[in-house]
Amino acid sequence: MPTVLSTKKLALNQKELLLNSRIGLVEYDAITIKFIDFKLEDSKIGNAIFTSKNALKAIERKNIAVENCFCVGEKTAAYAEARGLKISARADNAKELALQIVKEHAQKEFHFFSGNKRREELPEILKENNIKYNETRVYETSLNPRKFESEFDGILFFSPSGVKSFTEKNPLNTTAFCIGETTATEARKHTDKIIVATKPAIENVIAKVVSNLKNE
Template sequence: MKLYSLLEKKDPDSTFQPSKESRVTVLSTKKLSVNQKELLLNRGIGLVERDFISILPLSFDIPEIPPNIIFTSKNAVKAILEHPSKKQLQQKNIFCVGEKTAEFLSKNGFRVYFSANYGSELASEIIKDLREKEFLFFCGKRRLNELPKRLKDAGVKLTEIEVYDTQPVSKKIDRIFDGVLFFSPSAVKSYCSENELAESVAFCIGKTTASEAKKHTSNIIVASTPSIENVIVQVVKYFK
């Protein structure tokens, strides 16, 4: 039996409470899947969720395609799924950041050559073994600079194509949560533009998200691996 009854709420803020009254409630700055919700609710943790960012696809052209392609997010992969060059891209060596990105690529017929948890790890691998190769990087308009800068500084030939933009969806929420879950630096910026973290614990998916959160609080816990599920694991551990 589900611990909550409304899985498909249409309002911007969705609130779910366990069957027993919860003393702890967290806010997710990203809508979660049913299974992800249950990881919290089965442990007696109440959940409020709202998307604090939205993804806007951009128009783009793809030049001559080199043998090696880089993706650092599922959003970039989604942006090229309907592109006429998709079949060509599926034949290339794909380098990506994130387990979920790798899974999504494989599910959609791409050949994942190498996957890393962070952009810095991917940059190190390319510089170590593939410095002489040419790469095409599909990215967001507000992408982090570390990966492309390190590759270019090392002499790697890299072409960047912006395929989506991240827009804030800020909203004032008049309550203090025991914890706030962040999955990107953009979500931290969007949430904190209208709200204070105050006594809330900031649970962050990775180091760059945590770096943005540090501008607003010192009460931060970072996931041991950069995944939504591991952020939730940290929440459960903290409040058990």
């Protein structure tokens, strides 16, 4: 029976997708998230950019009201919608969201709620196109490296930080199943065995695992 390692602890229904396909699972959290104490001059934000669900959770803790959300990822947008927030734009990655803002919302002013590991594409595109924005760091991502003696038939990665954490103590000598191209770019530094999910969602990563390993 093939066995995979997930660099993020999965929900029960997600585990069942693997186990019901007779694929063994080992899981751990390759990264940890810590919320930062921050202050804003205004507790009401007109247009807020969120590239992760963690940023939404951070402002939720501070009771900050947001009129319009601009989100990266289906799960981020779904989390916002579940809390009654209006989604004005969504995209699969930060670059796509930035280009969408430039094309359709260039006259607006934004507040970008970010983490310490955020990439540069979105801020750079906004600056290049003279779009006004403020940025507040609201959470920190830290690596949680762990050595594994076992070999796996695949590793599930959900962020570039997860790749960095795993490879700090382990070689990446098996297939990397990645949630998106940004994560895959980091994994390609260590292997050419890359499979990218069709959509940036955990379930889609698992679907790729199942389709590739189910009959092994």
